[in-house]
Amino acid sequence: MTIDPSRIARFEHGSRIPGWDDAVDLEKDPAGVPDPASTPVPEDLRAEIEAQMARYPDRRSAAIPALYAVQRRYGWCSPEGVEQAACVMRVTPGYLTAVATFYDMLETRPVGRHALYVCTNISCSLCGADELLAALREEVDGDPDFNLRGFECLGACDIAPMASVNGQYVGPIALDEVPELVAQIRAGEPPLPAKQLERRPSADPKAAVHGGGAA
Amino acid sequence: MARPQQELVTFTLDGREVTAPQNMMLADAALEYGDVEIPVFCYEKKLGPPVGACRMCLVEIEGIPKLQAGCSVPVKDGMVVHTNTPRVREAQQAVLEFILINHPLDCPVCDKGGECPLQDKSFGWGDGISRFVDPKRHFEKPLALSPLIAIDRERCILCYRCVRFSQDVSEDYQLILQERGAGTYVATFDGHPYVAPFSGNIIELCPVGALTSRPYRFRARPWDIEQSGSVCTLCPAQCNVSFTVRDERVLRVLQRDHEGVDDGWLCDKGRFAYQAIHVDERVTRPLLRDGGELRPVSWELALDTAAAALKRAGARTGAIVGGETTSEEGWLLQRLMREALGSADLDSRAGGALDLELHRALGAPALQAAVPDLQYADAVLVLDVEPIDDAPVLDLRIRKGVRHGGVRLHVATSRPSALDERAAAAVRFAPGAGGALLCALDAALSRAGDLDGAAAAAGVDPQDVRAVADGLEGDVVILWGERLTHGPGGAEAARALLNVAARLGLAGREGAGLIEIPAGTNGRGLREAGVLPNAGPGLGAAPAEGRDAPAIAAGAAAGELTALYLLHADPLTDLPGRETWGAALEQAATVIAHAGFLTEGVREHATVVFPAESYAEKEGTIVHPDGRIQRLRRAIGRQGDTRGEWSVLAELARRLGTDTGVRAPSMATAKMIAEIPFYAGLSLDEIGARGVRWTERPQAFAFPEAPAGPFGLASPQAAPAANGRLRLGTFRSIWASPEVEASPALKFLHPRQRVELSPADAERLGVAHGARVAVAGDGGSVTGIAHVRAAAPAGTVFLETAIPRDSAAILDGPLVEVWPA
């Protein structure tokens, strides 16, 4: 009798991590440093990465900037893009993959183009972040354009509960503002302009001594 | 990088005083000098500086409030260490409990069981109880990581040894960690297999059963096997190995860490090609050509036939000796040739004779660097040799020297080298123009002579030569390939090399010198044993000077020689001049071969084939390129009807009227040593398990002296003008060997012809990367897959030799034409 692993109860508890079950493809060649002679790289991508490399004493410091450049171009750190960046940086694509998978903001799978990070750490959750995330999830409801994620502390506990909308910090977001916020994102409009962190004055009353206040 | 200092300090270890070298890591010092094991998982000295990741080695050091990681604390004088207090025990138990949280404990079905550090540590330092009651995680297992390695991610304890090896030792950076935290796992980029020349080392590094050898998995349990130490003879690096033997079969090869040879690493050829010992293709019985076919015969008939044929040929016999021949076999063969047959036509070098004086000058003990010098030198020049193909483990040693900051590396080769990325400067000379390059280097170093002219002849920029010359300061080690001294310009190249050595003051300088990588494993030992047309044992003057390899080919082709004795050599795959050799083998009335595999020349032309012992069956000695005499010991019984080849040679000599007096392999060793003055007094006991560098023994003074230059050098001939054609460069891949082809596990690596071109040439010729191309020279044409490399120098095309089909040996350079096939 052969055993079908998928029918064994211990495989069902959900602690599996993507990638852990993947074998290599023995048909592929080993992934060494890509040879420029056989790895075409878009000129602007090359220029951007090379400019970053020039800023550091060691070219490898440009790993994160290079991966950002790939992500901007391809929407995620696609294998093709990673190979191109590796070719420019003269490292193995493995080097960049190891880096990419370490950081939360680098996407190693295709994602929606609207990054919507909801902080669900302590301060925000004390102020209703979990409910906010649930409401957004319902509103977005599988829309492939959205990359909605619960995120660790985004450093904006003063506007809890909050979200980072394509890099723009917004909060505190009331649950009844969720439809409006999602609609604005879909329409490409600024999200909840009145609640953007950039416009928020300091909480410290002494800070306003010299007048001015927030614009 | 400075050599480790030997100053001693005394510290207290669990109440006892222990003396150990200062700054040695506590875990090492405790084990080596205090006989106390501090358990470790992530720490492995060979991987470089400790990382302190697994936390298994926590110990108490008085005066420091927190427990310290014993792997990363250098011992200091007066330090007081406790490794067995309740606090330490609790911490170590805690770490083991953490490690075992997600370890499946499937030891009964684990290939590592019984030789598993995690089992040992759990037994020695664990609590035996886990308080973890949640479900462990489970994954598909095992998965292929490569054709050679299986990965079981459940068992992985994330010690990172394997990725550190890939990233920090072999520097291939293919094996990586993905994700982070408890989700971290070992993987490769986008599902590519981890295939690299040294990948197998991660199997041995893994302290659990997460990485296992696919060829070895479930072939034996630790209690079924024995370990038997010997030396790998598959390349000149001569790594020390330990054969895992079960029922007279080699099932595995492990490293046998020797700082002076291999630093504890093996290449995948050395690790997996043992499979070729036990394949059906191997010749294990004497064969005789009968009606055009080789058929198995009795030893008596084979010996009779061979002896009779040799008797007929007498002095009209030529012998070619391959690199895997032991010194004793070589010594016996030269006795057979010189004494029994009266022939001096024997050679162990492929590329033509060199003056005896030059052999002596290049081999002089004062000029020989040792392997560790590659790591500690100020500068290393890699000259006309590709370590990764020609002596793989030295590639790691050079990288180590560069990585630790001390070594300035220069690479001077025709073909782009794997070491280029680590080199301060890389110079590309035209194929075969190594001598011209050395002339230019000599001119640059001496600030005399025609640097520009010599550089032009070598096809390099004089500025680049100057840059190399400027970089060769302090303790310099030159790692050079025998091929430099091949061909008509060989002698001049040797003189130029001696000039460079003289200018750099290498003779007698501690930590500096030359290391020659011979074309064959035991090239050095064979020369010292007298397997040269112009030298007897001990590089003494030969009673009569004979033909060298090309002359033997020509002589046989012309009918002047009627018998050929091929001792572990197939001229068609191993030697240049394939066309002449083809005619020679065709012409010769008798071709006697010792062979493990029926390669082309043997298959088509041998009249008598004696089965060759594999290196696991052999007894004798070989000499490492740096002068270390190493001992081969039998690990298994001889396969099939194979006999000791020493006895075959001695028996043939006896039947031809020369009693060598050799009745056992150790007698051959003793008698050979007695004839080599600079080996005087050596014994197998002294050689032992670690070998002896004869160059360091007092008897080395007896090495025959020779003028060492500087010599006046003739202006080198310019590299041929291409006239629209391409220069032909050849290389022999690490994987181009019959053992690789015969090993089921390694077969996938056995090379097919790849034609390396520069992007400029590829474009000009309309050749696309990956497309099939044809290459034609004066001798013939081959096809292969185009491999366009950005680093390839324009104007030259590189092809593989020593492969059964489409070998570059068929072409005859120096110029070839390339077109899309």
Place this chain on the structure above:
Amino acid sequence: MTDILLLEGIDEPGLATIEGYERRGGYQALRKALRMPQADLVDQLKVSGLRGRGGAGFSMGMKASFLPQGDMQKYVVVNADESEPGTFKDRELMQKNPHQLIEGIVIAAYAVGATKSFIYIRGEYEHQADVLDAAIAEAYARGYLGESVLGSGVTCELHLHRGAGAYICGEETGLLDSLEGKRGNPRLKPPFPANQGLFQGPTLINNVETLSTVPHIVTMGAEEYARIGVQNSSGTKLVSVSGNVRRPGNYEIELGMRSRDIIYGLAGGPPEGRDVKLWFPGGSSSPVLTKDDLDLSYDFDTLAKAGTMLGSGAIIVVDDSNSVVDVCHKLAKFYAHESCGKCTPCREGTSWTVKMVGRIKDGTATPMDLDIMASVQDHIIGNCLCVLGDAMAMPVASMIAKFRGEFEAQIEAARERREQAFLTGVGA
């Protein structure tokens, strides 16, 4: 006495531009510093008593003095990877007064002889990074940065490096690895960054707030600065107050202020009808305090004596409407998510703790699990490669110690709920 330095006029329009900053007297401290010998500057930093504002609270002057003298390439690295839950002070400083930070960097770089500096900012702070990039360009244009700062011959190059989302990169050696283009794994220490830091060179690494304070110390003089605050805790400190308070935000206080005055006085305290249940005095990594501790003086030594720490100066207030188990669960999940995975106790201990708290919540735990959980924290503390493991274990241990009764009650309640659900399920 002055107790507002960093936030003074921070909302003034145009302050983020170089004109706005210069109008306020910006970069005068740099001019003054460049006239001082480097050793005197380091001494001034020591005398000021300024302690690192990132979390560890180590004397900045001491740290600067650890860098070797000599011509080797040295670096200043600014830790702007503000990721400690509850902390958002550096964000406001960088966004609204970037030149204050840049001026501090140039002074510090001059003091230790570093010619190259990097700001490592967390990737999520995109707006702040844009502001800083613009400010750095302005500073180069005005000669405050470059090969010869203000014609003095002192070189100071400054680059902004954006992270990509990893809490561990706030750990200084993890940050250095990340800045070198690797995974942000903390390094084994020693060697310390002062000797072998970025690219193996001696490196001074400080927090944004610490460096933003430097111009003020130079301007007012170290002695004067040292008079602010209390013994061993000199100066002002930005405190980020968040959680269940009515006026969350950054407040600049004089160290030694009574904690109650910060939480209730400045931040307005918990909402109407609620009481403080527990509070983190210095970010989520600090062991928790209760309402009985509200009268503690807010300074390094007092909080240390109380078994906790001032940390990054982030006060998270949890009121009595919340369950300590939920807070514990969030906290453990955060650290398990952010553990880099390099060392065993942290990697395994954090995820084990998450599982244990999860079982308390879902009703499959027993009171013995609490003992195991406490023991696991004990096995993490002090045994890890860096402080991330401790950063979870210490607050978790403090919660178990101070709220054991509530944990046990929750275990019981959750079990009952579970059994009830099971019986209902059987009945249905």
